[in-house]
Amino acid sequence: MDPAKQAARAARRTANVPVDIAFPAELPVTGRLDDIAAAIAENQVVIVAGETGSGKTTQLPKLCLRLGRGVDGTIAHTQPRRIAARTVAQRIADELQVSLGQAVGYAVRFENKATDDTLIRLMTDGLLLAEIQRDRLLSKYDTIIVDEAHERSLNIDFLLGYLQRLLPQRPDLKVIITSATIDSARFSEHFSGAPVIEVSGRTYPVEVRYRPLSADVDDPEADEDEDPADARQGHSVTDRDQPDAIADAVDELLDEPPGDLLVFLSGEREIRDTADTLSGRLPSTVEILPLYARLPTAEQQRVLLRRDGVKATRRFFLSTNVAETS
Numbered sequence: 386m387d388p389a390k391q392a393a394r395a396a397r398r399t400a401n402v403p404v405d406i407a408f409p410a411e412l413p414v415t416g417r418l419d420d421i422a423a424a425i426a427e428n429q430v431v432i433v434a435g436e437t438g439s440g441k442t443t444q445l446p447k448l449c450l451r452l453g454r455g456v457d458g459t460i461a462h463t464q465p466r467r468i469a470a471r472t473v474a475q476r477i478a479d480e481l482q483v484s485l486g487q488a489v490g491y492a493v494r495f496e497n498k499a500t501d502d503t504l505i506r507l508m509t510d511g512l513l514l515a516e517i518q519r520d521r522l523l524s525k526y527d528t529i530i531v532d533e534a535h536e537r538s539l540n541i542d543f544l545l546g547y548l549q550r551l552l553p554q555r556p557d558l559k560v561i562i563t564s565a566t567i568d569s570a571r572f573s574e575h576f577s578g579a580p581v582i583e584v585s586g587r588t589y590p591v592e593v594r595y596r597p598l599s600a601d602v603d604d605p606e607a608d609e610d611e612d613p614a615d616a617r618q619g620h621s622v623t624d625r626d627q628p629d630a631i632a633d634a635v636d637e638l639l640d641e642p643p644g645d646l647l648v649f650l651s652g653e654r655e656i657r658d659t660a661d662t663l664s665g666r667l668p669s670t671v672e673i674l675p676l677y678a679r680l681p682t683a684e685q686q687r688v689l690l691r692r693d694g695v696k697a698t699r700r701f702f703l704s705t706n707v708a709e710t711s
Contacts, residue, residue, distance in 0.1 A: 397502050398456045401488050403481040406451045412440030413586035418448055421582050425452060429552055430560045430576040434569035435584030441563045442532055443476055446505045449528050454559065455504035458527030463510040465533050465541070466678065467493040468685045474498075474507040496682070510540040517547060528559045534572060535564040549576060598630050627655070628662035635663065635701065639671070645700040653677045656703045667701070676704040 408415045414435060424431045425448075435441055446462050454460055464470040474491035483489055490499025491507035499506050510531070516523065523529070529548065534541055548560055562572050562579075573579045625633070631648055638646060650656050656675045663673055674688055688702065 394502075395456065398504065401502050401504055402450060402456065403483055403488060406447050406481065408444055408447065409440070409480075412444060414440035414444050414584045417582055417584050418444070421445070422448060422452055424580045424582055425449070425559060425561065428580055429556070429558070430562070430579035432562045432564065432569045432572050432576075432579055432581045433584060434564050434566075434581055436586065437565050439584045439586060441584060442473055443480065445530055445561060445563065446477060447481065449530070449559075449561070450504060454528040456527075457557075459503060459525055460505045460528040460530065461513055461523075461526045462505060462507045462530045463513050463532055463544070464507060465510060465536050465538060467509055467682075468676070468688075469533075470507040470509055471686075472688075474505075477505060477507075510538070510544050514540055514544055514547075522555060523551065523558070524555075527557060528561070530561045530563070532563050533565070534562045535566040535568050537568070545572070545575060552576075596630070596634055598625060598627070628659040631659055632663055632666050635667065639667075639699070643699060645702065647702045647704065649704055649706060652705060653679060656705070659703055663701070670698050672698055672700050674700055674702050676702055678705065 408418060414421075414433075421431065421433060433441055433445065446460055449455060449460050462473070464473060470491045470493050474489055475485055478485040478487075478489040481489060485491075486498045486500065486503075488503065489505045489507075490497075490503040492499055492512055493509055494512065513523075513529070531541065531544060531548075534545070545562070552558060552560065560576075562569075562576075564572060569581050573581050635646060638644075648659070650659060656677055660673050660675055667673065676685065676688055688700075
């Protein structure tokens with residue numbers, strides 16, 4: 386690139402860096418930012434391990450900006466799902482108080498909301514892999530954050546393998562890998578002993594309750610292994626299918642303090658069956674929101690919008706897995 390054009394580009398990108406980069410004190414990752422920053426300064430690859438909800442996804446790209454990354458090249462921040470790329474980009478832009486598509490943007494298949502001066506670019510890992518065909522050195526990026534690496538999809542595995550081979554050719558490139566599981570040790574081994582920063586804690590407590598699929602309608606605490614012949618002697622053992630069992634659980638939760646509901650299901654068909662079962666049983670103040678990969682973008686975006694003019698609306702998400710709702 387012509388030196389004058391390169392200098393002008395650097396000046397534009399520097400001016401595009403948000404002035405006030407703040408980090409929410411309540412997020413567990415905030416307490417480890419100094420340690421993470423030191424590790425990034427001293428190492429080419431850093432693994433950050435922590436529970437879902439600890440703040441890794443939203444705060445790490447902001448930390449990179451504060452460290453001066455994103456000016457010489459863009460910060461690539463990969464997500465396994467398109468909806469995650471869009472929603473995370475919007476959240477980071479909101480926290481930095483910038484317009485989406487300027488300092489922070491995203492790129493997914495058939496949609497690109499970023500410019501040449503975008504500093505943080507959210508994208509699917511598949512899209513970053515596709516860029517390798519045109520740019521073997523990924524020269525437009527100075528930092529690559531591989532998020533949700535514990536999912537171990539083919540795209541992520543290919544990307545991690547390629548980055549391992551690329552790093553010696555790009556000593557200026559920083560790679561940050563996040564994982565929500567103990568697989569972080571294996572990622573460290575893959576990158577020649579890269580340091581692992583543990584982030585403990587999550588922002589919301591999780592309460593686990595168990596409800597058997599089969600229930601005795603006369604005695605909810607009856608043994609679910611009871612002989613079916615007992616039903617002919619006055620007991621009534623009911624075998625419910627999964628949508629009915631979910632509906633019963635939702636009925637119970639609606640009697641508790643306000644809060645949205647989330648159910649993970651194995652696929653699109655199960656989501657549709659459950660939505661059909663619940664649509665006639667839930668009050669109008671409960672909004673049912675299916676969420677899966679093949680859902681049109683406009684329908685996926687509904688998860689970010691609340692209905693106007695409806696008081697005390699509770700939202701009920703039917704999703705395929707945690708990556709869809711990140």
